Amino acid sequence: MAVRLSRAERRQQTRQELLSAAEACFVSQGFHATSVDQVAEQAGYTKGAVYSNFASKEDLFFAVYERRVEQVLTQVVPDLRQLGAERAFDQLAAGALQRRDPDDGWRAVFFEFWAHVVRHPELRERFAAIHARFLEPMAEAVQQLAEDRGQTLSTDVTASQVAVAWNAMEVGLNLERLTQPQTVDRALARRMGRLLLDAVLDTTQPSASNDGKQQDRSIR
Numbered sequence: 001m002a003v004r005l006s007r008a009e010r011r012q013q014t015r016q017e018l019l020s021a022a023e024a025c026f027v028s029q030g031f032h033a034t035s036v037d038q039v040a041e042q043a044g045y046t047k048g049a050v051y052s053n054f055a056s057k058e059d060l061f062f063a064v065y066e067r068r069v070e071q072v073l074t075q076v077v078p079d080l081r082q083l084g085a086e087r088a089f090d091q092l093a094a095g096a097l098q099r100r101d102p103d104d105g106w107r108a109v110f111f112e113f114w115a116h117v118v119r120h121p122e123l124r125e126r127f128a129a130i131h132a133r134f135l136e137p138m139a140e141a142v143q144q145l146a147e148d149r150g151q152t153l154s155t156d157v158t159a160s161q162v163a164v165a166w167n168a169m170e171v172g173l174n175l176e177r178l179t180q181p182q183t184v185d186r187a188l189a190r191r192m193g194r195l196l197l198d199a200v201l202d203t204t205q206p207s208a209s210n211d212g213k214q215q216d217r218s219i220r
Contacts, residue, residue, distance in 0.1 A: 015053050015063075018043045023064045027105035031061060031112045061113055062126055068106075069134045077137045085145035093170060093193035094186040107174050138163035142197075151201055162200050169196055 005013065021043035025034040036057055040047045054060040080088040117123045142159040146152060153159060169192055177184035 011053075014045065014049060018045065018050055018053055018060070019064055019067055022060050023068075023106075026061065026064065026109045031057075031109050031116060036060075058116075058120075058123060062130065065110075065113075066130055069130055072134065073137065080137070080141075085141045085148055088141055089145070089166070089193055089197060090190055093189040104178060108178060111175060135160070135163045135167055138167060142166075142200075145197065146201060149201060153200075157200065162197075165200075166193065166196055169193070 018039065022034075022039045025038050025042055029038075034057070036050050037047055039060065040050050043049075050060070054063060080091065083091060114127070117127045139159040139162070142162045143153070146159075153162075170189070173184050173189055173192065
């Protein structure tokens with residue numbers, strides 16, 4: 001016996017199906033090449049159904065991005081926290097370059113949309129807010145890494161700034177890898193990640209709880 005959904009449940013189901021269709025279209029074709037008509041057809045709905053749930057194609061992409069960030073926060077971050085800050089950063093750096101195919105398509109359209117946002121100031125605040133949510137666990141990990149190494153971050157750099165810098169490096173490496181896979185590999189990603197974090201933590205001051213004891217601060 002089929003379970004009858006409430007109106008709110010049907011609306012949520014429609015929204016999720018539209019998001020999945022939109023993500024598939026964006027990943028395979030790109031942001032600009034994807035039309036609202038194509039998303040509707042892929043999902044099996046009318047164009048009107050898309051616009052009853054999303055104000056524009058940009059709004060649709062933002063919703064896809066928000067859903068991906070939420071999946072990372074709920075499914076990936078808890079496992080990384082169990083590894084500890086040192087290993088988590090190492091795994092993030094190496095793991096990002098291991099993923100292929102759909103992830104490459106997502107990276108390509110993400111870069112495309114990022115450039116689109118730069119040219120449309122009215123979109124920047126929303127993009128920055130979603131992006132900041134994605135970076136929050138990284139900032140927490142930076143702070144934890146400093147504490148694990150018996151250090152405190154210096155007053156001229158924050159954990160959030162370090163997270164932005166680390167992520168920017170990873171984004172740049174992934175962009176390069178899309179056209180130079182033979183040059184950008186796991187070893188390079190891990191090495192660059194270690195160098196950046198070690199350099200930042202070398203500018204910190206010993207923590208009061210460290211009792212003046214120097215620790216080996218390199219990432220193994």
